[in-house]
Amino acid sequence: MRWLLVILALSLAPFKAAAEDRLVRLHAPEALIETGLFDYILPRFTLKHRVRVELVGTPDEADMTLGTDGQPLFDGPGQTWAMQVKSPDHDGTATLADWLTGDIGRNTVLAYAPEGDPLFSKAEPAKRETAAVELSGDPQLGLRVSQAKCTRCHVVEDSNRMSGIGSTPSFSVLRSLPDWEQRFAAFYVLNPHPSFTQIAEVTPPFDETRPSPIVPVHMTLDEVEAVLSYVAGMAAADLGAPLQHQ
Incomplete structure (x- = not known):
């Protein structure tokens, strides 16, 4: 009889595991539960995906939590509600996470309007703070280097507006x-510059079988940084107005 029970238990193990995959334990603060949101959205989720969601009392019991930390999902009332997945390998939890972050789940949340007006809105993306880059080069040196080495092709400033190549900006x-800083900082790897530009201790020598087609431009990294500092302080062209020079 004991062996029969063991065999029966082993045969039922896969079904138990499958049932566990179909149950998600979710923790949320009382403030969110009391809005009635879960009574509205969870039956719809379960009907669609055959995954049951059980609200649990503590985060330690949960496969997923909704609160202030994690991936923002929706706003209101009074705060942004975010999702943390604590059991990423759990199939049911992954299904719920995909649903909440997808169009159908999001629209279901936004459609919840117990008193006629929607209670929740789409979470606004967090604003990213971009650190300012400090340029330590000498702008005056940058102007002199630009005048000496760049005016063959480019108009650098008003004094050489009649020179340069018309098709060259x-x-x-x-x-x-928008990417002007990257363009100037690494101009020597952007065509056509590699064929005639040498940056000391950075670029490899020209291939002897493919010499520079024009008089080479030789610069140091300090000079590149100086040019970058000069350009940072100059006025950008108004591309919406008639161009005064190319």
């Missing part, structure tokens, strides 16, 4: 681009 036009 001026420094002020380049300064107006």
Whole structure:
């Protein structure tokens, strides 16, 4: 008889595991529970995915928590509610997380309006703080280097507005681009510069079989940084206005 019970228990183990995968233990603060949101959204989720959700009393018991920490889901009343997945390998929890962050789950939450007006709204993305980059180069040196080594192709400033190559953008036009800093900081790897530019201790020598097609431009990293500092302080071209120079 004992062996029969053991065999029966072993045969039922996969079904028990499957049942566990279909049960998600969710913890949320009373303030959120009292809104009635879960009575509205969880039956809809269960009907769609055949995964049952049980509210538990403490975060330690939970596969997922809703609170102030984690991935923002929705706003209101009075705060942003975020999701933390504590059992990422649990199939049911992964299904619930996908539903809450997907269009159907999000729209279900936003549709909850117990008194006629929606109680929740889409969470606003957190604003990222961008650290300002301090440039230590000498702008005056940057101007001199630019005048000496860049005016063959570019208009650097008003004094050489009649020179340069017409199809090549001026420094002020380049300064107006969102990625101007990256362009100037690494200009020597952007075409056509690699074919005729050498940065001391950075770029490899020209291939002897492919010499520079024009008189090479030789610069140091200090000079590159100086040019970057000069361009940082110049006025960007207004691309919405008629161009005064190219």
